[in-house]
Amino acid sequence: MKWLIFFVASLGLGLASSSYDHYRLPTAIRPQKYHLSILTHLDGPKALTFSGTVKILLEILENTNNITLHSKGLTIDESQTILTELNGEEKQDICVSSTEVNPTHDYYILNTCQELVLENYYELTLSFSAEVNRKLVGYYRSSYPDPEANETRWITMTQFEPASARLAFPCFDEPSYKASFLVTLGHHQKYTSLSNMPVKESQPHELILNYVWTEFQESVPMSTYLVAYSINDFYYKPSILPNGVHFRTWARPNAIDQCDYAAEFGPKVLQYYEELFGIRFPLPKIDQIAMPDFESGAMENWGLVTYRETNLLYSNSSSSLDAKELVASVVAHELAHQWFGNLVTMKWWTDLWLNEGFATYLATMSVHHINPEGGIKERQSVGDIWETFRQDSLETSNPISRPIQMASQIVQSFNVISYKKGSSVIRMMHLFLGDEAFRAGLKTYLEMFEYSNAEQDNLWETLTQAAHESGALPRNFSVKTIMDTWTLQTGYPVVNVIRNYAEGNAELTQERYLRNSEVPRSKYKSCWWVPLSYTTQSELDFNNMSPRDWLECSKEGLSQPKKIENLPRADQWVILNTQVATPCKINYDAQNWKLLINTLTTGRYESIHLINRAQLINDVLSFAWTGDQDYETALKVVAYLPRERELLPWKAAFSNIRLINRIVRRTAQGGLLKRYIKKLLPPIYHYVNGINDTFAYIQHQDGIALKISIVSMACQYQVEDCIPRALNYFREWRTEPNPDKNNPVPVNLRSIVYCTAIRHGLDEDWEFLWTRYKRSNEADEKVDMLNSLGCTRAVWLLRRMLDLSFDPKSAIRRQDSMTSFNAVADNEIGFQLAKQYFMHNVELIYKFYQPTVRSMLRLLTPLSTQIIDPKEFREFEDFVSRARPWLKGIEETVQQTLEKMRITVQWKERNYAKFNSAIRKFL
Numbered sequence: 001m002k003w004l005i006f007f008v009a010s011l012g013l014g015l016a017s018s019s020y021d022h023y024r025l026p027t028a029i030r031p032q033k034y035h036l037s038i039l040t041h042l043d044g045p046k047a048l049t050f051s052g053t054v055k056i057l058l059e060i061l062e063n064t065n066n067i068t069l070h071s072k073g074l075t076i077d078e079s080q081t082i083l084t085e086l087n088g089e090e091k092q093d094i095c096v097s098s099t100e101v102n103p104t105h106d107y108y109i110l111n112t113c114q115e116l117v118l119e120n121y122y123e124l125t126l127s128f129s130a131e132v133n134r135k136l137v138g139y140y141r142s143s144y145p146d147p148e149a150n151e152t153r154w155i156t157m158t159q160f161e162p163a164s165a166r167l168a169f170p171c172f173d174e175p176s177y178k179a180s181f182l183v184t185l186g187h188h189q190k191y192t193s194l195s196n197m198p199v200k201e202s203q204p205h206e207l208i209l210n211y212v213w214t215e216f217q218e219s220v221p222m223s224t225y226l227v228a229y230s231i232n233d234f235y236y237k238p239s240i241l242p243n244g245v246h247f248r249t250w251a252r253p254n255a256i257d258q259c260d261y262a263a264e265f266g267p268k269v270l271q272y273y274e275e276l277f278g279i280r281f282p283l284p285k286i287d288q289i290a291m292p293d294f295e296s297g298a299m300e301n302w303g304l305v306t307y308r309e310t311n312l313l314y315s316n317s318s319s320s321l322d323a324k325e326l327v328a329s330v331v332a333h334e335l336a337h338q339w340f341g342n343l344v345t346m347k348w349w350t351d352l353w354l355n356e357g358f359a360t361y362l363a364t365m366s367v368h369h370i371n372p373e374g375g376i377k378e379r380q381s382v383g384d385i386w387e388t389f390r391q392d393s394l395e396t397s398n399p400i401s402r403p404i405q406m407a408s409q410i411v412q413s414f415n416v417i418s419y420k421k422g423s424s425v426i427r428m429m430h431l432f433l434g435d436e437a438f439r440a441g442l443k444t445y446l447e448m449f450e451y452s453n454a455e456q457d458n459l460w461e462t463l464t465q466a467a468h469e470s471g472a473l474p475r476n477f478s479v480k481t482i483m484d485t486w487t488l489q490t491g492y493p494v495v496n497v498i499r500n501y502a503e504g505n506a507e508l509t510q511e512r513y514l515r516n517s518e519v520p521r522s523k524y525k526s527c528w529w530v531p532l533s534y535t536t537q538s539e540l541d542f543n544n545m546s547p548r549d550w551l552e553c554s555k556e557g558l559s560q561p562k563k564i565e566n567l568p569r570a571d572q573w574v575i576l577n578t579q580v581a582t583p584c585k586i587n588y589d590a591q592n593w594k595l596l597i598n599t600l601t602t603g604r605y606e607s608i609h610l611i612n613r614a615q616l617i618n619d620v621l622s623f624a625w626t627g628d629q630d631y632e633t634a635l636k637v638v639a640y641l642p643r644e645r646e647l648l649p650w651k652a653a654f655s656n657i658r659l660i661n662r663i664v665r666r667t668a669q670g671g672l673l674k675r676y677i678k679k680l681l682p683p684i685y686h687y688v689n690g691i692n693d694t695f696a697y698i699q700h701q702d703g704i705a706l707k708i709s710i711v712s713m714a715c716q717y718q719v720e721d722c723i724p725r726a727l728n729y730f731r732e733w734r735t736e737p738n739p740d741k742n743n744p745v746p747v748n749l750r751s752i753v754y755c756t757a758i759r760h761g762l763d764e765d766w767e768f769l770w771t772r773y774k775r776s777n778e779a780d781e782k783v784d785m786l787n788s789l790g791c792t793r794a795v796w797l798l799r800r801m802l803d804l805s806f807d808p809k810s811a812i813r814r815q816d817s818m819t820s821f822n823a824v825a826d827n828e829i830g831f832q833l834a835k836q837y838f839m840h841n842v843e844l845i846y847k848f849y850q851p852t853v854r855s856m857l858r859l860l861t862p863l864s865t866q867i868i869d870p871k872e873f874r875e876f877e878d879f880v881s882r883a884r885p886w887l888k889g890i891e892e893t894v895q896q897t898l899e900k901m902r903i904t905v906q907w908k909e910r911n912y913a914k915f916n917s918a919i920r921k922f923l
């Protein structure tokens with residue numbers, strides 16, 4: 001008998017609220033299999049709605065009187081609910097006495113008339129419907145213009161991670177509830193449907209004319225957040241894989257010619273991972289698809305990977321080489337997840353870094369493997385470490401692995417710490433374990449937990465075992481002892497090196513590095529196990545990154561000073577942390593710094609490894625920021641740069657100088673830094689051949705990145721002929737009869753040329769670029785244009801851009817609103833406008849993004865580095881306390897923003913005068 005309730009209930013309305021209020025699902029029931037069928041209407045009278053049925057096979061682990069699962073924003077037609085007990089061949093319907101909801105944790109609870117008993121199986125069927133929403137999460141809509149028909153085309157896609165599957169169908173929406181999925185999609189026959197698995201069969205809809213049901217094969221056991229499906233009218237490029245996996249790359253018809261690179265690169269990476277892990281990709285097919293509207297950067301849905309267009313599409317004629325490398329690394333990241341994340345999933349979001357840290361690290365490894373000359377390994381590893389240093393020097397930072405209780409905390413965990421600190425500590429581990437033990441440990445981990453879930457301790461165990469077997473670690477060392485100090489604690493150490501020149505040794509101590517210099521370092525008694533690699537001026541062995549010794553922690557977790565012996569004579573430097581194997585900073589005594597400065601400025605500076613040269617600059621400038629060094633010493637280190645011909649040391653200097661410039665450019669002494677850069681840059685500007693289009697002669701990505709970096713600084717700081725030449729390029733473009741088709745500006749210089757031209761140009765230049773923006777068919781080009789539109793100094797245009805950013809009807813898509821807001825806020829004139837706009841319109845902005853708070857987070861970044869006066873700071877602080885309801889879900893990031901602001905204000909108070917007088921000595 002069918003259980004019936006004669007009304008249709010909408011969740012949250014008129015239903016009893018529940019007594020179960022824990023943030024995790026009860027553990028009495030396990031879903032084993034979902035039959036999910038979704039009927040989507042893209043046009044016609046029921047435009048952009050869907051209805052669905054889900055039949056869930058349930059295993060009972062403890063006797064229980066209710067079924068509690070997740071559902072949010074769905075209208076559940078309770079008259080269609082069926083609960084059946086499966087007993088061999090027999091089936092028996094069981095009635096549901098009442099239902100409840102818990103809106104805090106998105107629960108839908110069915111109370112059953114009789115107890116569901118241990119070891120029995122039941123089948124629950126629920127029918128539901130909703131709108132295909134505009135929010136970029138759950139089951140959402142996207143659109144693109146079809147210029148030929150002059151129409152808007154609608155398509156659908158899902159985005160479920162971390163907790164949005166519940167918006168699309170009722171389910172047990174936690175990562176450890178793995179089940180297999182049988183998806184069936186109903187849609188008009190003119191569309192294609194895609195899901196995680198290949199199509200099994202297709203048949204006409206029983207009622208609706210021209211509609212079909214497409215049934216997909218049963219999936220392997222997987223978490224709900226990895227389920228995906230889409231109805232679209234896209235085209236694809238097929239690729240061939242030797243092992244028979246069907247690999248397709250999809251895009252809207254007009255962009256299909258931008259798929260070639262991803263279609264060529266994707267299969268290479270997939271194959272690399274298969275070899276690296278020794279585990280085959282388990283699905284028969286994989287699709288990657290470029291979505292015109294997308295909330296984040298990309299998403300690793302098993303077998304159906306989704307991307308923002310900029311992260312998958314690449315145009316041979318008009319994309320920069322940066323864009324190409326971006327596609328490669330995003331594809332590599334998402335494909336790494338097919339193992340780290342999809343095959344083995346974290347037990348709970350606490351260990352999100354097991355997904356994101358590994359995907360980040362493996363992406364660098366694989367792009368390097370496929371394209372070893374590009375230099376990505378050095379650039380990316382160091383880049384990840386620097387970002388970690390910046391973020392993790394805040395008191396308000398968080399550990400890699402941390403308790404998670406609220407959905408909003410999950411979202412805020414997709415941050416620098418999980419991704420970049422995660423990847424940096426994995427790199428450290430790879431280096432101290434060596435390749436053999438590292439790979440063997442990972443392989444065991446993947447095999448042991450495939451189709452299941454793991455936590456970090458599981459990984460520590462397999463790695464320790466592998467390390468002991470290979471002899472990579474002594475028997476009395478465990479990976480857990482070492483690594484827990486890196487993943488369970490916030491922050492990272494600075495290692496202080498005090499040499500005894502007479503005795504030829506050095507005493508090493510560690511303390512937590514904090515950017516806020518008002519906080520005494522002794523406040524935190526943290527200790528890290530630090531692998532100590534080092535080399536000396538006579539050895540120059542930078543390639544040996546394995547530890548010669550360790551900085552250890554006592555059982556109580558206190559740091560133990562360490563003496564290292566057999567150091568060289570007093571006239572020779574030592575450098576610790578070869579190639580920055582470990583994400584820690586090193587501060588030396590004055591004499592050692594002096595020796596280093598000598599080699600850099602007058603000796604063979606190249607004898608110090610590139611990465612260490614970059615790190616010396618990065619360290620000394622941050623030590624000067626925090627008062628651990630004086631600016632004069634720091635600038636002495638930087639002073640060798642005119643000799644430098646490699647990217648990373650320049651990058652180290654520029655990223656620190658940019659922070660200072662954000663402060664001084666709005667002060668009366670701002671000219672000093674400009675003069676300084678004008679003096680520093682010319683030799684390297686000439687070396688890279690200035691702004692001339694010489695890209696065809698540069699062989700590797702590194703060289704291109706160097707040139708772009710230098711030219712960009714040169715145009716910003718008015719060095720040599722950069723600005724007039726940039727304006728020339730732009731003028732040539734403006735005079736083209738068909739500028740949408742023909743663009744004479746060299747592709748790799750476009751973002752610099754556009755920004756410079758808009759900054760120094762007329763309103764008409766802005767309008768010209770805005771028109772090109774609206775007409776462009778290429779996503780990466782559009783991002784460059786949008787960023788450049790924010791370079792204008794015309795207040796009215798900046799203000800117009802802010803309005804356009806949050807106007808749902810404007811030509812700027814919601815997914816790009818952060819880019820355009822940030823383009824304005826990064827501008828020295830736009831900053832005040834953007835800040836005011838944010839403070840006055842926070843409610844509007846909040847509602848614009850709801851429920852995807854992650855986008856809102858990004859607006860805070862440019863604000864955090866440009867508030868320079870105590871009064872400005874207090875104003876923002878007051879705003880934060882007034883605006884609480886509109887900053888809901890991003891509280892942690894708001895606190896971090898306030899800390900960053902406090903640190904900036906502090907710098908101005910303490911260091912502004914010191915910096916100015918130091919820099920004068922170098923002019």
Ligand code: BES
Nearest residue numbers: 161162296297298299300330333334414
């Ligand atoms: N798993 C994430 C996607 C994601 C991010 C889902 C945040 C939910 C919330 C994906 O693998 C990812 O990491 N995407 C990055 C881009 C990536 C190439 C670094 C992103 O979206 O920022």
Ligand code: ZN
Nearest residue numbers: 333337356359
């Ligand atoms: Zn990821």
